[in-house]
Amino acid sequence: MSAETEPARVLLRPPAVRAGLVGPAPIILFIRRLARRRTALFGLVVVMLVVVAALGAPWTAAYDPTEQDITNRLRPPGSPAAAGRAHLLGTDHLGRDILARVLYGARPALMVGFAAVAISGVLGMMVGLVSGYFGGRIDDVFMRLADIQLAFPFILLAIAVIGVLGPSLPVIIVVIGVSSWVVYARVVRGAVLSLREREFVQAAHALGSGDGRVLLRHILPNAFTPWLVVATLDMARVIVIESALSFLGLGVQPPTPTWGGMLADGRVYISTAWWLATFPGLAILVTVLGINLFGDGLRDTLDPRLKL
């Protein structure tokens, strides 16, 4: 077999086999391509830093985020404190250290972000797979459900349900998770619609694979890419929603510091102490921006034609 004919023959094989034969594994290729996108890499670094800040808050924060110190209330950023320490980002209306609260505030934001995206992602993936693969009645029912879901102004629906059930971390996660499945379902469904007509799926059928096996082994791995992009970008949206809920007093309750809750406190002192509202807002902005940059890069690397 000559060197010229080899690539042509290899190209006829399914992508997974082909990748095993020529060059590095797809995951390595993917990481190399992603690493070339500097904005995506920057986004990833920002997100990692936020995750590290959230996990390492007990060690990096110089103060207890709930420790009040009324004699040192509303101190501007950089104010010196006792024992040679300083309040780098100032203190709030109860004398609590803002930097410590911003660091700890990353925890509920990320927790709600990951958990809610996991719930809605799995729900949406299942609906999308079933809807796209079986079509017909099931598809009609799910797509009407999606229309109903989309008709609600999201925040209003969320605060109505949370207002009724009472705000707590599990309630917030479930409410956001259960009501965010539509985007995933639509994207996965679209991918499945085209995948089910492909030769490798028909071949699997011809070889006697049942619907379940075809869906899980052949279609799901190929519909995963668009799903991952949606999940990444949706995480940004969920974090903003979590902060919005906390801002309205319907998020994780005090004394747990939340970015939205800090903003709500800071709003009262906006004319005298600008730093109260500014820093938690910047924390949200930076986190969400990092996720968006990474998500955009992921989309462009994995599937440039994906419109999200």
Place this chain on the structure above:
Amino acid sequence: MRIYLARRLAQALLVLLGVSFIVFFILYLTGDPVLILLPPDASAEDVQKFREAMGFNDPFIVQYGRFLGGALRGDFGQSVRHGEPAFSLVVERMPATFELAGAALLVALGLAIPAGIVSAVRRNTLVDYVSTVVALLGQSMPTFWLGIMLILVFSVQLNLLPSSGRGSLEHLVLPAITLGLFTTARITRLTRSGMLEVLGQDYIRTARAKGVSDPPVVWKHALKNAAIPIVTIVGIELGTLLGGSVITETIFAWPGVGRLSVQAIYNRDYPVVQAAVFLLASTFVLVNLFVDVVYTYLDPRIRLR
């Protein structure tokens, strides 16, 4: 065409039915409304009588039927807090919310479409980079923070614009920008990518080859086709704007449905919450029905499907 419209209308009605069901279900979740409605010292016998009289002992589906019948007549019950019909309380505040959402949409379209077009036409120039970065920031910025920062700069520091209330055009500026920013960012990115796609197509090259100069190519040939996804997203973005009004109205003390519903939730005034959610969702459904009709004129292929 008629068949398409009839089917679309039937779908919209079905969606509204689903909306009504969920709105009812939210109240059903609150548990026993009697405990909120009656004074705490009411006797067990009174509670039982009241429950019977109000129909709270009926099966779920009967209660839902009664709620739906009321909703169709615009009857969501009395506001627990204000003692007025919940429906009229919400309807009274609708114009303020529409005014704000409309202004935000105007801000968004007025900024986003030119920015997106210029970005696409002058791709990879400084203008493109600036508009891309601004759009990215706009998409990542939480509305409530932007609102507070705008108040800090324009109301507190510069004393240029009012920070709360409704009335003059000046009152509208900050809330409209706050509410419209996210939508602006979305539409800018969409316009840019849509224009880039269209500008790369054969018929544009043909038009250029035939000697059509730049402005008509962009405005007549390209924008018309790039407009289709923009029209769709305007319908969807309206949902974002109506939902976002909850936050923006709270920050700027704007007397609209959003602020009313947040207060109603704090006060456990559920009839008002139901009426507000139902009416905002209905508005969204109707606007999207309208958008779909407009759409069939822009893109005749849809009619044939």
